[in-house]
Each structure stands twice: as C-alpha cells, then as structure tokens.
Amino acid sequence: xxxxxxLRNNRGHALTQxxxxxxxxxxxxxxxxxxxxxxxxxxxxxxxxxxxMEGTMSRYIDDTNGVRQLVAIHFAGDFVDLHAYPLGIxxxxxxxxxxxxxxxxPHAALGKxxxxxxxxxxxxxxxxxxxxxIHRAWLFRLGRLDAVGRxxxxxxxxxxxxxxxxxxxxxxxxxxxxxxDLAEICGLTTVHVNRVMRKLREDGLCEFRSxxxxxxxPARLAARGQFDPHYLYFVDERGGxxxxxxxxxEPAD
Amino acid sequence: xxxxxxLRNNRGHALTQxxxxxxxxxxxxxxxxxxxxxxxxxxxxxxxxxxxMEGTMSRYIDDTNGVRQLVAIHFAGDFVDLHAYPLGIxxxxxxxxxxxxxxxxPHAALGKxxxxxxxxxxxxxxxxxxxxxIHRAWLFRLGRLDAVGRxxxxxxxxxxxxxxxxxxxxxxxxxxxxxxDLAEICGLTTVHVNRVMRKLREDGLCEFRSxxxxxxxPARLAARGQFDPHYLYFVDERGGxxxxxxxxxEPAD
DNA sequence: TACCAAAATTAACCTGCGTTATCACGAGTA
DNA sequence: TACTCGTGATAACGCAGGTTAATTTTGGTA
Numbered sequence: 001x002x003x004x005x006x007l008r009n010n011r012g013h014a015l016t017q018x019x020x021x022x023x024x025x026x027x028x029x030x031x032x033x034x035x036x037x038x039x040x041x042x043x044x045x046x047x048x049x050x051x052x053m054e055g056t057m058s059r060y061i062d063d064t065n066g067v068r069q070l071v072a073i074h075f076a077g078d079f080v081d082l083h084a085y086p087l088g089i090x091x092x093x094x095x096x097x098x099x100x101x102x103x104x105x106p107h108a109a110l111g112k113x114x115x116x117x118x119x120x121x122x123x124x125x126x127x128x129x130x131x132x133x134i135h136r137a138w139l140f141r142l143g144r145l146d147a148v149g150r151x152x153x154x155x156x157x158x159x160x161x162x163x164x165x166x167x168x169x170x171x172x173x174x175x176x177x178x179x180x181d182l183a184e185i186c187g188l189t190t191v192h193v194n195r196v197m198r199k200l201r202e203d204g205l206c207e208f209r210s211x212x213x214x215x216x217x218p219a220r221l222a223a224r225g226q227f228d229p230h231y232l233y234f235v236d237e238r239g240g241x242x243x244x245x246x247x248x249x250e251p252a253d
Numbered sequence: 254x255x256x257x258x259x260l261r262n263n264r265g266h267a268l269t270q271x272x273x274x275x276x277x278x279x280x281x282x283x284x285x286x287x288x289x290x291x292x293x294x295x296x297x298x299x300x301x302x303x304x305x306m307e308g309t310m311s312r313y314i315d316d317t318n319g320v321r322q323l324v325a326i327h328f329a330g331d332f333v334d335l336h337a338y339p340l341g342i343x344x345x346x347x348x349x350x351x352x353x354x355x356x357x358x359p360h361a362a363l364g365k366x367x368x369x370x371x372x373x374x375x376x377x378x379x380x381x382x383x384x385x386x387i388h389r390a391w392l393f394r395l396g397r398l399d400a401v402g403r404x405x406x407x408x409x410x411x412x413x414x415x416x417x418x419x420x421x422x423x424x425x426x427x428x429x430x431x432x433x434d435l436a437e438i439c440g441l442t443t444v445h446v447n448r449v450m451r452k453l454r455e456d457g458l459c460e461f462r463s464x465x466x467x468x469x470x471p472a473r474l475a476a477r478g479q480f481d482p483h484y485l486y487f488v489d490e491r492g493g494x495x496x497x498x499x500x501x502x503e504p505a506d
Numbered sequence: 507t508a509c510c511a512a513a514a515t516t517a518a519c520c521t522g523c524g525t526t527a528t529c530a531c532g533a534g535t536a
Numbered sequence: 537t538a539c540t541c542g543t544g545a546t547a548a549c550g551c552a553g554g555t556t557a558a559t560t561t562t563g564g565t566a
Contacts, residue, residue, distance in 0.1 A: 012341075043483065061393040064479055069396035071389040086379045088265075091386045091484035118371070125378050126339045128385070133344045135388035136324040140314040142395035143322035143440030147523070178543065187396030192523055194545060210532095226317050230296065231344035400553070431513065445553055447515060463562080 002027060002053060002103050005077025006127070009164045011235040013126045019117055026109035027051075033096045035176075040094035046084040048106045052076055055100030056176050060184065061092045070185045071138070072131065073097070073158075073177075077165045083128045085110055098176035133231045142187050145225065150186040151196045153225030155206055155213060160229045175213050255280060255306060255356050258330025260380060262417045264488040272366075272373045279362035280304075286349045288429075293347035299337040301359045305329055308353030309429050313437065314345050323438045324391070325384065326350070326411075326430075330418045336381045338363055351429035386484045395440050398478065403439040404449045406478030408459055408466060413482045428466050 002024045007013050015023070028048070033039060033055075040046065042061075050057075052074050059072040059080070071092055074080045084090055085107050114121045134157075141153045158175065162168035183193045200206040205221045207214040215221050222228070255277045260266050268276070281301070286292060286308075293299065295314075303310075305327050312325040312333070324345055327333045337343055338360050367374050387410075394406045411428065415421035430438075436446045453459040458474045460467040468474050475481075 059389075061389065061397075063393070063397045067397060069393045071392045083382050083385065086375050087382055087386075087486065089486075091486075092389055121374060122339050125381070128378070128382060129336050129340055132336065132381070132385035132388060133340075135385055135392060136312075136314065136345055138392055139324045139388060139395065140316070140322045142392065143437075144314075144316045144320060180543085189524055190544090191525080191546090195523085198545080233340070233342075233344075432515095433513085442554060443514085444516090444555080448553085451515085 002030070003051060003077075005165050006051070006079065007123060008077070009234045010126065010130070013123045015120070015123060019113075019120045019123070022113045022117055022120070023105065024103075026105050026113055027103040028106050028109070029104040031102060031104070033100045033102060035096055035099045038093050038095040040081060040084075040090060042090055042092050045089055046081070047108070048104050049082050049084050049110070050080045050094070051103040051105060052078050052080050053101045053103055056097040057095065057100055057102075058097050058181075059092050059094050068184045069187065070181070071135065073185065075158075075162060075165055075167065079124075079127055082124060083131065085124075086128075097181065130233055133233065137231045138185075141225075147186070147188055147192055147196050148199055149225050150188070151182060151193065151200065151225070152205065152221050153227045154182070154185055155208075155215065156218065156222040156225050156227035157229075157232075159213070159215060159218060159221075160227075160232055160234070164232070164234055170218060171216065172212065172214050174211055175208075176211055255283070256304060256330075258418050259304070259332065260376060261330070262487045263379065263383070266376045266379045268373070268376060272370055272376070275366045275370055275373070276358065277356075279358050279366055280356040281359050281362070282357040284355060284357070286353045286355060288349055288352045291346050291348040293334060293337075293343060295343055295345050298342055299334070300361070301357050302335050302337050302363070303333045303347070304356040304358060305331050305333050306354045306356055309350040310348065310353055310355075311350050311434070312345050312347050321437045322440065323434070324388065326438065328411075328415060328418055328420065332377075332380055335377060336384065338377075339381075350434065383486055386486065390484050391438075394478075400439070400441055400445055400449050401452055402478050403441070404435060404446065404453065404478070405458065405474050406480045407435070407438055408461075408468065409471065409475040409478050409480035410482075410485075412466070412468060412471060412474075413480075413485055413487070417485070417487055423471060424469065425465065425467050427464055428461075429464055 003015075003020055006020070006023075007015055030053070039050070054076050057074045057080050058070050059074075060068045060070045062068055080102075081090060081094055114124075137153075137157065141150050145153055159168050159170065159173060162173045163170055167173060179193045179197065180190050182188075183190045186193065188196070197208055200208075204216060205224060256268075256273055259273070259276075260268055283306070292303070307329050310327045310333050311323050312327075313321040313323045315321055333355075334343060334347055367377075390406075390410065394403050398406055412421050412423065412426060415426045416423055420426055432446045432450065433443050435441075436443045439446065441449070450461055453461075453474075457469060458477060
C-alpha cells in the first residue's frame, strides 16, 4: 500500500508485486512532516532516501540573496531523492511544501534489494531519468516561454502528473501551492505571477482559487504553454510502443 | 584510449581498467560527424548510445517556432546519450556542434557488460545523474540570473568541465560555440548575448574571440555568475569525502 | 588580391517583467 | 467585534532585454 503509485504508469518499468513488496518492507520509518520545512540540505552525506506518500515536496537551489529556484516538485507516489542513493550527496535542498507523509528507505536496504532482485535496478535508474527529463522540460519552459506560457506549461504538466497518480480528473486538481511557489518554479516574481493568473482567468484558460486548479479546456491551456506530455514517459494510450530496458538479458529486438 | 576521460575525476566512480576495456571493446563503430548535424531525434527508438571522443555536441528542445533551447552541451569524454539505454526513447534531439568524433555502443553490448561486470552499473547510473545535476544548475541559471550572470555561469561551468577533461588550463580554453549557441543555452537573443560579451570584456571578466575563451580571473567570473562547482561532483582537491555508491555490497559506513 | 558568406557588432525603439508600495480579503483567535 | 497574519490583488514607474535593421569584421577561397 505504501508505494502502489510508484512507476505505475510507465510501461515496461512498472514494479512487480515482489519488487514493490521488497521496497515496502525496506521502509525503516513512516512519518508526517510539517509544511515548509527543509529536510535535506545540499552537501550533507545521505544514507537514506525519501518516498512521498502524501502531500507535496520540492527541491530547490538558493541564490546568494536567498532567493529560491525550484528545480523539482513532487506529489504522492514520487521518490523524492532516489538519486541520493548513487550520488551520496545532493546538489540542492529538499523541503516539504504542504504537510507530507513520507516513507524512509535506508540505502543499505536498497543495496540489498538490488542484490536480491537485480531486475529492479533498471527500473530505479529509469525513475531517476524521468526526473531528469522533467528537468529538461523545465529548462525549455524557463528558456523559451513567456510568463503566461511558463505558468500554463507548469499547470498542464502538473495536471498530467496528477492524472497519472489518480489525483486529477483532467479538469480539476488540488494544488497546495501559493503564487509565491509558482514564482519560484517559473522564474518570476509573485507580482507578475499574479498578473499572469488574472490573464489566464480572463482568457478562460485556468482558475486557481484556494488551492484548487480548474482547467476547463486542458488542450487550450497546453497549447498556450507548448506542453506535450511525451517527456513524462507515461504509457501511451494510443498503444505506441515504448521499449523496455534490456537489463540482465538479451534484448528481444 | 577511446574512453580514458570518462568518469576520470569522479572519486569512487572512476572505471577500473577492466571496466573501461569492456566498454571500449563494445564499441561497434567510430566515426567522424560533420558539424551542425542532428543525429538523433526525439521519440525515435534507440538501440545504441553515443560516446563523444572529440569535438562538442548538444542536446536541445525546439519550440513551436523552431527556436531551440539547449538542455545540455557535451565535450570530449562525455557519454552524450547514455540515458537512452534505460529510456529507449529520448525527449530531445541530439546534434553535433563542431565536427565530432564519436564511438557508438550498442545497447545490447551494454546489457552484456552489466551482466558480466555488475559493478559498472552504478557508475553508469552515476554518470547519468551528473547530467541531471547539471540540468539543475542550468535551471538555476535560467531562473535566477540576469543575462551577464547566465553567461558568466556558463563559461565558468565550462571552464571547470574542460579542466577536468584536461582541455582547459583554468584560464583559457577552446570553445567551438558561436554567440547564437550561447543565446540558445542562456535563453537570450544573439543580439543581447553580444551586448553581454562586450560587458564582460569591458569589465575584464572574459574575452571570447574566434573560438577561444580567456578568463583572467576565474574567481571573479565565477562570482559574477554565482558559480560553485560542487554540483559537478568532481574529486574534491581539499580531500573532502565523497561517498561511493554501495552497489552490490554492504556499505562500509 | 578580390570576393563572398557567416558571424559579430551596433543603434533605435519598444515591451514584458521587475520593483516598490498600498490595499483587500479571509481565517484564526481573543 | 476587532486585531492580527498570511496571501492575493492592483497601480505606477523604470529598466533589462527583445525586436528590427543595418553595418562591420572575419575566415575561407578563387
């Protein structure tokens, strides 16, 4: 029950029952964290990773004036800092955004699981690479979109990710973020995010009120943000083929 | 000789002789590519990865008007699209920037190496995560720095990476990029990049003439771009500890 | 040497977003 | 009821960087 959302919609990379059970039994602790707390600092040596069961968390880099740039946002079902396992040290901070329930998995236990079930390794690797693919989409967003486009892109991406997690119906989802958070994600100021939200509202693209996001026509919002979900590597509902990772065996093709 | 630069400066992740030899003997082809050619398109199914032996290559995402945002740049010694192995399909294009010499490694051969030498897997995983860490630094650059800061950050990062590859002496390096490329990296227009270069020149921070970058005082340039190389995960010359990945054995700590 | 194409440079103008400041609103709580 | 405090909303003003359009420099080559 702890990790049933993890990799659920990634064809060829979904966990087997056995693998999921192994990960879940490696959990050393489940705890609830207060909102807006930094739980991992860049450069500290880590011996465990954090799986997010409920709530939202973020990863960020501070500039010299203490202004944040978010580099990732996480929802229920995400492995927040699985990359800490191969890296050992992170290059960014990790914090809760809302109150969050997390499962802690010690790296020693991860090592044991990989030794016992080698087929899980490429799936974990894959999960960290999805993270990187999202980074790239964020680079595109910051480098090439205007303010309205950036917010439209982010809200579309979030809609897609939350749908995959069963937390959005495609038109409406709860989002525990403030306009300040959107600003730190989109490289804008809060004042300008506010202007953008008004514009999106006036254009009928999106309503964002008291932690609820309403998107009457997701396709229009996506178009405004040049959003295309292929980089999320979800199962393609049109039946497109997505190669599985040929780990530990000869690839069929 | 083909891959002697790969992971050379990453303590605890450097390849053993045996591992490097295995990778090199898995090379199916070595070829020289013309400059400014796209060699991989997003969404195509890949059965091989490309290791860059000489020259520079880039990865980019196009917007709907054909304007590029670079999401990565690669120099000799980089595995350009190792992540294609677990992912199977890329979410971006890959192109040469200068003329480039590359070694092609089929994924089937990679699978065999990992089966024969399981200790290499976490090192390959690590290499793809460094890539992600650089993405994050680029997010910070685009989201939080002004134009001069972005270019200063990029040129400082490049200096650090090329020093590690033995291609910069810390003050001077060859860079086969045009101002247009800097614009696509930094999310600016060429016109403004040109203004920025003049400013950097006037301030004595950096000269950029006919493919050579001169940095009289690297520390000053780094400060202007808020650049700190820790995210590159190089061996810390001050002897700081960097945990190795506890793959396939109990971690010592 | 002259020629050409690609790249760099510069100028004039304009706009999107940052900055600063103030005000409004709702949820707690006393 | 009033008094916070956190968040959202707006307005006025300025500037960093975009846009458009020449012009100059550079490197290659005939």
